[in-house]
Amino acid sequence: MNILITGATGFIASHTIVELQQNNHDIIGIDNLSNSSIDTLDNIEKITKKKIDFYQIDIRDYDRLKDALKNHKIDCCIHFAGLKAVGESVSKPLEYYDNNINGTLTLLKVLKEIGCHNLIFSSSATVYGSPKFIPITEDCPKGICTNPYGWTKHMIEQILIDTQNATKDWNIVILRYFNPIGAHPSGLLGEKPNGIPNNLMPYITQVACGKREKLFVYGNDYNTHDGTGVRDYIHVVDLARGHVKALNAINNKCGVEIFNLGTGHGYSVLDVIHTFEKVNQIKIPYEITDRRPGDIATCYAKPAKAEKILKWCAEFTLEDMCRDSWNYQSKQR
Ligand code: NAD
Ligand code: UD1
Numbered sequence: 001m002n003i004l005i006t007g008a009t010g011f012i013a014s015h016t017i018v019e020l021q022q023n024n025h026d027i028i029g030i031d032n033l034s035n036s037s038i039d040t041l042d043n044i045e046k047i048t049k050k051k052i053d054f055y056q057i058d059i060r061d062y063d064r065l066k067d068a069l070k071n072h073k074i075d076c077c078i079h080f081a082g083l084k085a086v087g088e089s090v091s092k093p094l095e096y097y098d099n100n101i102n103g104t105l106t107l108l109k110v111l112k113e114i115g116c117h118n119l120i121f122s123s124s125a126t127v128y129g130s131p132k133f134i135p136i137t138e139d140c141p142k143g144i145c146t147n148p149y150g151w152t153k154h155m156i157e158q159i160l161i162d163t164q165n166a167t168k169d170w171n172i173v174i175l176r177y178f179n180p181i182g183a184h185p186s187g188l189l190g191e192k193p194n195g196i197p198n199n200l201m202p203y204i205t206q207v208a209c210g211k212r213e214k215l216f217v218y219g220n221d222y223n224t225h226d227g228t229g230v231r232d233y234i235h236v237v238d239l240a241r242g243h244v245k246a247l248n249a250i251n252n253k254c255g256v257e258i259f260n261l262g263t264g265h266g267y268s269v270l271d272v273i274h275t276f277e278k279v280n281q282i283k284i285p286y287e288i289t290d291r292r293p294g295d296i297a298t299c300y301a302k303p304a305k306a307e308k309i310l311k312w313c314a315e316f317t318l319e320d321m322c323r324d325s326w327n328y329q330s331k332q333r
Contacts, residue, residue: 001247002073004028004116006107007080008052009036011191012122016078023244027052027301028072030059030082030103043188059103065110066122077111078243079104082138082152088200091150093323100152101159103231117170120243123207124159125260126150126301129288134266135302136254138176138258159185164256171254172230173246178232178262178298178301180239182321187293190328191236201233201321205329208282215304217269219291226235226299228233228269232262232300235316235324245310262301263314264265272316276322 003020007013008029014036017027029052030039041054047317055068055154083089089096106193111119116269127150128136129143144150151156164170181201183190196212208210220227242261249257267275273284307313316324 001073002026004030004069004072004077005080006030006075006077007036007082007122008054009038009040010080011036011081012180012236012239014040014044014189014235015045016080016243017052018147018184018189019237019240019244021048021050021052023152025247028069028074028228029030029054030057030065030068030147031163032056032058037192040189045186047184047186056057059107060099062106062110065106066113069114072114074111074114074116074246075119076121077107077116078122079107080122082122084149085198086092086149089147090153093148096152101155104156104159108159111279116165119160119170120173120175120246121156121252123153123176125158125176125262125301126149127154127176128299130296131149131299132296135300136260136304138305139259145294155317161256168255171250172256173249173254174256174258175242175246176258176260177239178234178260178299180327181233182235182237182316184237185324185327185328185333190299190325191267192332200231200237200269201325204276204284205325206271207284208280208326209329213285215273215286216289217273217286218289218295220288224268226268226270228264228267229295230262230298230300232266232322233272233318234261234263235321238248238263238314238316242306242310242312244313245306249310250303257309259306260301260303261306261312262303264301265318266298266300267318272318275318276326279319279322280326282326311332
Protein backbone atom coordinates (compact mmCIF):
# COMPACT_ATOMS: atom_id res chain seq x y z
CA MET A 1 0.00 0.00 0.00
CA ASN A 2 1.00 3.66 -0.40
CA ILE A 3 0.97 5.09 3.11
CA LEU A 4 1.06 8.80 3.96
CA ILE A 5 2.81 9.42 7.28
CA THR A 6 2.43 12.80 8.99
CA GLY A 7 5.06 13.61 11.61
CA ALA A 8 7.30 11.21 9.64
CA THR A 9 10.64 12.11 11.24
CA GLY A 10 9.33 11.88 14.82
CA PHE A 11 10.02 9.20 17.42
CA ILE A 12 7.10 6.80 16.87
CA ALA A 13 6.60 7.53 13.14
CA SER A 14 10.24 6.79 12.26
CA HIS A 15 10.02 3.35 13.89
CA THR A 16 6.68 2.74 12.18
CA ILE A 17 8.13 3.62 8.76
CA VAL A 18 10.83 0.97 9.27
CA GLU A 19 8.21 -1.70 10.03
CA LEU A 20 6.01 -0.60 7.13
CA GLN A 21 8.88 -0.62 4.64
CA GLN A 22 9.95 -4.04 5.89
CA ASN A 23 6.40 -5.17 5.07
CA ASN A 24 6.71 -3.78 1.52
CA HIS A 25 4.63 -0.64 1.94
CA ASP A 26 5.67 2.59 0.16
CA ILE A 27 5.91 5.75 2.23
CA ILE A 28 5.13 9.40 1.55
CA GLY A 29 6.29 11.40 4.59
CA ILE A 30 5.37 14.90 5.80
CA ASP A 31 6.95 16.78 8.71
CA ASN A 32 7.64 20.43 9.51
CA LEU A 33 10.71 19.36 11.54
CA SER A 34 9.49 21.35 14.57
CA ASN A 35 10.46 18.48 16.89
CA SER A 36 12.69 16.24 14.80
CA SER A 37 15.64 16.23 12.46
CA ILE A 38 15.97 15.56 8.75
CA ASP A 39 18.86 13.13 9.58
CA THR A 40 16.22 10.63 10.66
CA LEU A 41 15.51 9.93 6.99
CA ASP A 42 19.11 8.73 6.43
CA ASN A 43 18.92 6.56 9.54
CA ILE A 44 15.69 4.93 8.36
CA GLU A 45 17.34 4.27 5.00
CA LYS A 46 20.38 2.71 6.70
CA ILE A 47 18.06 0.18 8.34
CA THR A 48 15.68 -0.61 5.49
CA LYS A 49 17.78 0.33 2.41
CA LYS A 50 14.64 2.03 1.10
CA LYS A 51 13.85 5.70 0.48
CA ILE A 52 10.74 7.63 1.36
CA ASP A 53 9.15 10.49 -0.59
CA PHE A 54 9.57 13.28 1.95
CA TYR A 55 8.06 16.79 2.04
CA GLN A 56 8.95 19.40 4.67
CA ILE A 57 5.49 20.90 5.13
CA ASP A 58 3.37 22.06 8.04
CA ILE A 59 0.10 20.11 7.87
CA ARG A 60 -1.80 23.34 8.60
CA ASP A 61 -0.59 24.72 5.24
CA TYR A 62 -3.51 23.67 3.04
CA ASP A 63 -2.04 24.85 -0.28
CA ARG A 64 1.34 23.16 0.11
CA LEU A 65 -0.18 19.99 1.52
CA LYS A 66 -2.68 19.69 -1.32
CA ASP A 67 -0.01 20.48 -3.89
CA ALA A 68 2.33 17.81 -2.51
CA LEU A 69 -0.31 15.11 -2.26
CA LYS A 70 -2.47 15.68 -5.32
CA ASN A 71 -0.30 13.52 -7.58
CA HIS A 72 0.03 10.61 -5.16
CA LYS A 73 -2.38 7.73 -4.87
CA ILE A 74 -2.63 7.32 -1.10
CA ASP A 75 -4.28 4.21 0.31
CA CYS A 76 -4.09 5.19 3.97
CA CYS A 77 -2.76 8.01 6.14
CA ILE A 78 -1.18 7.40 9.55
CA HIS A 79 -1.43 10.70 11.40
CA PHE A 80 1.33 11.19 13.99
CA ALA A 81 2.03 14.93 13.56
CA GLY A 82 1.32 16.92 16.68
CA LEU A 83 2.81 18.71 19.65
CA LYS A 84 3.05 16.42 22.67
CA ALA A 85 4.71 18.11 25.67
CA VAL A 86 2.16 18.06 28.49
CA GLY A 87 3.72 20.87 30.59
CA GLU A 88 4.25 23.12 27.57
CA SER A 89 0.62 22.63 26.55
CA VAL A 90 -0.46 24.17 29.87
CA SER A 91 1.58 27.32 29.22
CA LYS A 92 0.86 27.49 25.45
CA PRO A 93 -2.70 26.16 25.05
CA LEU A 94 -3.50 28.11 21.89
CA GLU A 95 -0.41 26.76 20.12
CA TYR A 96 -1.45 23.22 21.03
CA TYR A 97 -5.08 23.62 19.96
CA ASP A 98 -3.99 25.34 16.75
CA ASN A 99 -1.30 22.85 15.82
CA ASN A 100 -3.05 19.63 16.76
CA ILE A 101 -6.67 20.46 15.94
CA ASN A 102 -6.27 22.79 12.96
CA GLY A 103 -3.54 20.47 11.65
CA THR A 104 -5.93 17.53 11.77
CA LEU A 105 -8.81 19.48 10.20
CA THR A 106 -6.63 20.65 7.32
CA LEU A 107 -5.30 17.13 6.82
CA LEU A 108 -8.83 15.66 6.75
CA LYS A 109 -9.93 18.26 4.21
CA VAL A 110 -7.02 17.46 1.88
CA LEU A 111 -7.44 13.69 2.32
CA LYS A 112 -11.09 13.97 1.40
CA GLU A 113 -10.28 16.04 -1.67
CA ILE A 114 -7.68 13.57 -2.93
CA GLY A 115 -10.02 10.63 -2.30
CA CYS A 116 -8.30 9.00 0.67
CA HIS A 117 -10.78 8.00 3.35
CA ASN A 118 -8.58 5.75 5.43
CA LEU A 119 -6.86 7.08 8.54
CA ILE A 120 -5.02 5.74 11.58
CA PHE A 121 -4.66 8.24 14.42
CA SER A 122 -2.13 8.46 17.27
CA SER A 123 -4.18 8.94 20.40
CA SER A 124 -3.20 8.39 24.00
CA ALA A 125 -4.29 6.67 27.19
CA THR A 126 -4.44 10.21 28.54
CA VAL A 127 -8.04 10.39 27.18
CA TYR A 128 -9.15 8.05 30.00
CA GLY A 129 -8.26 10.77 32.54
CA SER A 130 -8.35 9.15 35.94
CA PRO A 131 -9.59 5.76 34.67
CA LYS A 132 -12.82 4.36 36.06
CA PHE A 133 -11.30 0.87 36.16
CA ILE A 134 -7.98 -0.94 35.74
CA PRO A 135 -6.87 -2.68 33.56
CA ILE A 136 -8.28 -0.22 31.04
CA THR A 137 -10.34 -1.61 28.17
CA GLU A 138 -11.52 0.50 25.24
CA ASP A 139 -15.00 0.57 26.85
CA CYS A 140 -13.67 2.52 29.81
CA PRO A 141 -15.37 5.93 29.65
CA LYS A 142 -13.22 8.84 28.57
CA GLY A 143 -12.41 11.13 31.47
CA ILE A 144 -11.49 14.68 32.35
CA CYS A 145 -8.08 15.53 30.88
CA THR A 146 -5.70 17.49 33.10
CA ASN A 147 -4.02 19.50 30.34
CA PRO A 148 -4.61 21.00 26.86
CA TYR A 149 -2.49 18.30 25.17
CA GLY A 150 -4.83 15.63 26.51
CA TRP A 151 -7.88 17.63 25.43
CA THR A 152 -6.55 17.88 21.86
CA LYS A 153 -6.46 14.05 21.71
CA HIS A 154 -9.93 13.87 23.28
CA MET A 155 -11.35 16.38 20.77
CA ILE A 156 -9.62 14.94 17.71
CA GLU A 157 -11.05 11.51 18.52
CA GLN A 158 -14.52 13.08 18.53
CA ILE A 159 -13.86 14.92 15.25
CA LEU A 160 -12.85 11.62 13.64
CA ILE A 161 -15.87 9.75 14.98
CA ASP A 162 -18.22 12.50 13.74
CA THR A 163 -16.53 12.53 10.33
CA GLN A 164 -17.01 8.80 9.90
CA ASN A 165 -20.55 9.00 11.21
CA ALA A 166 -21.47 11.59 8.58
CA THR A 167 -19.76 9.84 5.65
CA LYS A 168 -19.60 6.12 6.01
CA ASP A 169 -16.89 5.68 3.38
CA TRP A 170 -14.28 6.70 5.97
CA ASN A 171 -12.41 3.95 7.82
CA ILE A 172 -10.71 5.25 10.95
CA VAL A 173 -8.58 3.44 13.50
CA ILE A 174 -7.84 5.28 16.74
CA LEU A 175 -4.83 3.85 18.57
CA ARG A 176 -4.53 4.79 22.23
CA TYR A 177 -0.87 4.42 23.15
CA PHE A 178 0.17 3.74 26.72
CA ASN A 179 3.79 4.69 27.60
CA PRO A 180 6.10 4.24 24.60
CA ILE A 181 9.80 3.93 25.49
CA GLY A 182 12.80 2.06 24.06
CA ALA A 183 14.47 2.66 20.72
CA HIS A 184 15.34 0.79 17.55
CA PRO A 185 17.76 -2.04 18.49
CA SER A 186 20.21 -0.73 15.85
CA GLY A 187 20.69 2.43 17.94
CA LEU A 188 19.93 4.52 14.83
CA LEU A 189 16.45 5.73 15.87
CA GLY A 190 15.16 6.85 19.26
CA GLU A 191 13.69 9.72 21.23
CA LYS A 192 15.54 13.03 21.48
CA PRO A 193 13.57 15.32 23.80
CA ASN A 194 14.24 19.06 23.68
CA GLY A 195 15.41 20.55 26.98
CA ILE A 196 14.63 18.91 30.31
CA PRO A 197 12.74 15.64 29.67
CA ASN A 198 9.22 15.40 31.09
CA ASN A 199 8.97 11.65 30.78
CA LEU A 200 10.58 9.01 32.92
CA MET A 201 12.80 7.02 30.53
CA PRO A 202 14.46 9.97 28.76
CA TYR A 203 15.19 11.45 32.20
CA ILE A 204 16.74 8.18 33.39
CA THR A 205 18.99 7.90 30.32
CA GLN A 206 20.14 11.50 30.83
CA VAL A 207 21.05 10.67 34.44
CA ALA A 208 22.84 7.55 33.20
CA CYS A 209 25.02 9.55 30.82
CA GLY A 210 25.82 12.18 33.46
CA LYS A 211 23.82 15.00 31.85
CA ARG A 212 21.59 15.17 34.96
CA GLU A 213 22.67 14.53 38.52
CA LYS A 214 19.73 12.46 39.74
CA LEU A 215 16.18 11.44 39.00
CA PHE A 216 13.33 12.93 41.01
CA VAL A 217 10.74 10.26 41.76
CA TYR A 218 7.36 11.96 41.95
CA GLY A 219 5.84 10.48 45.09
CA ASN A 220 6.13 7.17 46.93
CA ASP A 221 2.82 7.33 48.77
CA TYR A 222 0.54 6.00 46.02
CA ASN A 223 -1.55 2.92 46.58
CA THR A 224 0.77 0.71 44.50
CA HIS A 225 3.10 -2.21 45.37
CA ASP A 226 6.00 0.11 46.30
CA GLY A 227 4.21 3.47 46.55
CA THR A 228 5.47 4.86 43.22
CA GLY A 229 3.35 5.38 40.08
CA VAL A 230 2.59 2.36 37.92
CA ARG A 231 2.45 2.58 34.10
CA ASP A 232 2.22 0.32 31.06
CA TYR A 233 5.56 0.86 29.30
CA ILE A 234 5.62 -0.42 25.72
CA HIS A 235 8.60 -0.82 23.40
CA VAL A 236 8.35 1.61 20.49
CA VAL A 237 9.05 -1.22 18.00
CA ASP A 238 6.07 -3.20 19.35
CA LEU A 239 3.99 -0.05 19.07
CA ALA A 240 5.20 0.50 15.50
CA ARG A 241 4.16 -3.06 14.58
CA GLY A 242 0.69 -2.34 15.94
CA HIS A 243 0.28 0.23 13.16
CA VAL A 244 1.17 -2.32 10.48
CA LYS A 245 -1.51 -4.63 11.92
CA ALA A 246 -4.01 -1.77 12.08
CA LEU A 247 -3.86 -1.57 8.27
CA ASN A 248 -5.73 -4.90 8.20
CA ALA A 249 -8.65 -3.32 10.05
CA ILE A 250 -8.63 -0.49 7.50
CA ASN A 251 -8.61 -3.02 4.64
CA ASN A 252 -11.54 -4.82 6.26
CA LYS A 253 -13.57 -1.56 6.09
CA CYS A 254 -13.78 -1.19 9.86
CA GLY A 255 -15.74 2.08 10.10
CA VAL A 256 -14.38 3.44 13.38
CA GLU A 257 -12.38 1.16 15.67
CA ILE A 258 -10.49 2.07 18.82
CA PHE A 259 -7.61 -0.03 20.19
CA ASN A 260 -5.45 0.23 23.28
CA LEU A 261 -1.81 -0.41 22.47
CA GLY A 262 -0.14 -1.46 25.69
CA THR A 263 1.45 -4.59 27.11
CA GLY A 264 -1.11 -5.25 29.85
CA HIS A 265 1.64 -5.09 32.51
CA GLY A 266 2.12 -2.29 35.02
CA TYR A 267 5.58 -1.36 36.31
CA SER A 268 6.37 1.18 39.01
CA VAL A 269 8.96 3.94 38.78
CA LEU A 270 11.23 1.94 41.10
CA ASP A 271 10.74 -1.21 38.97
CA VAL A 272 11.94 0.77 35.94
CA ILE A 273 14.94 2.23 37.78
CA HIS A 274 16.01 -1.16 39.15
CA THR A 275 15.56 -2.93 35.80
CA PHE A 276 17.56 -0.21 34.04
CA GLU A 277 20.35 -0.54 36.62
CA LYS A 278 20.45 -4.33 36.33
CA VAL A 279 20.36 -4.51 32.52
CA ASN A 280 22.86 -1.74 31.87
CA GLN A 281 25.01 -2.04 34.99
CA ILE A 282 24.66 1.70 35.68
CA LYS A 283 23.57 3.17 39.00
CA ILE A 284 20.71 5.71 38.79
CA PRO A 285 20.80 8.06 41.78
CA TYR A 286 17.30 9.22 42.72
CA GLU A 287 15.46 11.29 45.29
CA ILE A 288 11.83 10.86 46.33
CA THR A 289 9.99 14.15 45.96
CA ASP A 290 6.38 15.42 45.91
CA ARG A 291 3.73 13.98 43.64
CA ARG A 292 3.52 15.64 40.21
CA PRO A 293 0.19 17.47 39.78
CA GLY A 294 -2.14 15.61 37.41
CA ASP A 295 -0.44 12.21 37.89
CA ILE A 296 -2.49 9.15 38.73
CA ALA A 297 -1.41 6.12 40.75
CA THR A 298 -1.90 3.33 38.23
CA CYS A 299 -2.53 3.10 34.51
CA TYR A 300 -2.25 -0.02 32.41
CA ALA A 301 -4.12 -1.51 29.50
CA LYS A 302 -6.07 -4.61 28.81
CA PRO A 303 -4.90 -5.10 25.21
CA ALA A 304 -7.25 -8.05 24.52
CA LYS A 305 -9.14 -6.29 21.72
CA ALA A 306 -5.95 -5.61 19.73
CA GLU A 307 -4.88 -9.22 20.32
CA LYS A 308 -8.19 -10.58 19.09
CA ILE A 309 -8.93 -8.31 16.15
CA LEU A 310 -5.52 -7.08 15.02
CA LYS A 311 -3.69 -10.28 15.99
CA TRP A 312 -1.14 -8.02 17.68
CA CYS A 313 0.52 -8.27 21.02
CA ALA A 314 3.61 -6.68 22.51
CA GLU A 315 6.67 -8.94 22.57
CA PHE A 316 9.53 -6.91 24.04
CA THR A 317 10.18 -6.98 27.80
CA LEU A 318 10.97 -4.14 30.18
CA GLU A 319 14.59 -5.37 30.07
CA ASP A 320 14.61 -4.91 26.27
CA MET A 321 13.15 -1.41 26.65
CA CYS A 322 15.81 -0.40 29.19
CA ARG A 323 18.64 -1.89 27.10
CA ASP A 324 17.52 -0.28 23.82
CA SER A 325 16.81 3.13 25.39
CA TRP A 326 20.34 3.20 26.81
CA ASN A 327 21.91 1.83 23.62
CA TYR A 328 20.40 4.76 21.71
CA GLN A 329 21.26 7.42 24.29
CA SER A 330 24.85 6.20 24.70
CA LYS A 331 25.38 6.51 20.93
CA GLN A 332 24.30 10.18 21.04
CA ARG A 333 27.30 11.28 23.07
P1 NAD B 1 7.44 13.46 18.11
O1 NAD B 1 7.43 14.87 18.56
O2 NAD B 1 8.74 12.73 18.11
O3 NAD B 1 6.81 13.35 16.63
C1 NAD B 1 5.82 14.24 16.15
C2 NAD B 1 6.32 14.80 14.82
O4 NAD B 1 5.31 15.67 14.29
C3 NAD B 1 7.59 15.63 14.96
O5 NAD B 1 8.55 15.16 14.04
C4 NAD B 1 7.16 17.06 14.61
O6 NAD B 1 8.18 17.79 13.97
C5 NAD B 1 5.95 16.81 13.73
N1 NAD B 1 4.96 17.88 13.71
C6 NAD B 1 4.37 18.50 14.78
N2 NAD B 1 3.48 19.42 14.36
C7 NAD B 1 3.48 19.37 12.99
C8 NAD B 1 2.78 20.08 11.98
N3 NAD B 1 1.90 21.04 12.28
N4 NAD B 1 3.05 19.79 10.68
C9 NAD B 1 3.95 18.81 10.36
N5 NAD B 1 4.64 18.13 11.27
C10 NAD B 1 4.41 18.40 12.57
O7 NAD B 1 6.35 12.67 18.96
P2 NAD B 1 6.08 11.10 19.10
O8 NAD B 1 6.42 10.71 20.49
O9 NAD B 1 6.67 10.38 17.97
O10 NAD B 1 4.49 11.14 19.00
C11 NAD B 1 3.81 10.92 17.77
C12 NAD B 1 2.32 11.05 18.02
O11 NAD B 1 1.93 10.10 19.02
C13 NAD B 1 1.90 12.42 18.54
O12 NAD B 1 0.65 12.75 17.98
C14 NAD B 1 1.77 12.19 20.04
O13 NAD B 1 0.87 13.09 20.64
C15 NAD B 1 1.24 10.76 20.08
N6 NAD B 1 1.51 10.08 21.36
C16 NAD B 1 2.80 10.02 21.82
C17 NAD B 1 3.07 9.42 23.04
C18 NAD B 1 4.47 9.36 23.58
O14 NAD B 1 4.65 9.06 24.76
N7 NAD B 1 5.51 9.60 22.79
C19 NAD B 1 2.01 8.85 23.78
C20 NAD B 1 0.72 8.91 23.27
C21 NAD B 1 0.48 9.54 22.04
C1 UD1 C 1 2.78 11.42 30.45
C2 UD1 C 1 1.65 12.39 30.25
C3 UD1 C 1 0.63 11.79 29.30
C4 UD1 C 1 1.30 11.35 28.01
C5 UD1 C 1 2.43 10.38 28.36
C6 UD1 C 1 3.20 9.91 27.16
C7 UD1 C 1 1.52 13.69 32.34
C8 UD1 C 1 0.70 14.00 33.56
N1 UD1 C 1 1.03 12.74 31.52
O1 UD1 C 1 2.26 10.24 31.04
O2 UD1 C 1 -0.37 12.74 29.01
O3 UD1 C 1 0.37 10.71 27.15
O4 UD1 C 1 3.35 11.06 29.23
O5 UD1 C 1 3.92 10.97 26.60
O6 UD1 C 1 2.57 14.28 32.11
N2 UD1 C 1 8.13 10.15 36.82
C9 UD1 C 1 9.02 10.41 37.85
N3 UD1 C 1 10.05 11.26 37.59
C10 UD1 C 1 10.24 11.85 36.37
C11 UD1 C 1 9.31 11.58 35.34
C12 UD1 C 1 8.25 10.74 35.61
O7 UD1 C 1 8.89 9.89 38.96
O8 UD1 C 1 11.18 12.65 36.21
C13 UD1 C 1 7.03 9.19 37.09
C14 UD1 C 1 5.63 9.78 36.94
O9 UD1 C 1 5.20 10.33 38.14
C15 UD1 C 1 4.84 8.55 36.49
C16 UD1 C 1 5.85 7.71 35.69
O10 UD1 C 1 7.14 8.18 36.11
O11 UD1 C 1 4.44 7.80 37.61
C17 UD1 C 1 5.72 7.90 34.19
O12 UD1 C 1 5.75 9.29 33.90
P1 UD1 C 1 5.84 9.83 32.38
O13 UD1 C 1 6.92 9.12 31.65
O14 UD1 C 1 5.89 11.32 32.44
O15 UD1 C 1 4.47 9.35 31.74
P2 UD1 C 1 2.95 9.57 32.24
O16 UD1 C 1 2.88 10.50 33.38
O17 UD1 C 1 2.33 8.23 32.39
